[in-house]
Amino acid sequence: MNRSDIKAGLRVFIVMKQDQRTGNLTEGVVKDILTKSSSHPHGIKVRLENGSVGRVKKIAG
Numbered sequence: 001m002n003r004s005d006i007k008a009g010l011r012v013f014i015v016m017k018q019d020q021r022t023g024n025l026t027e028g029v030v031k032d033i034l035t036k037s038s039s040h041p042h043g044i045k046v047r048l049e050n051g052s053v054g055r056v057k058k059i060a061g
Contacts, residue, residue, distance in 0.1 A: 003038050006030060006056055014054030026052055
């Protein structure tokens with residue numbers, strides 16, 4: 001998944017830092033893209049509208 005695939009307002013599933021061991025996904029809407037590079041091996045880091053920060057694992061819907 002590339003940074004160009006992710007836009008503000010997109011509904012995604014992220015894994016937050018504290019959930020990395022369990023792989024527990026959090027669903028939300030992208031507010032900000034925090035990763036500067038075009039891709040990242042663990043996923044693009046984003047901030048959701050609810051304030052959660054994590055790496056995108058999949059795009060919803």
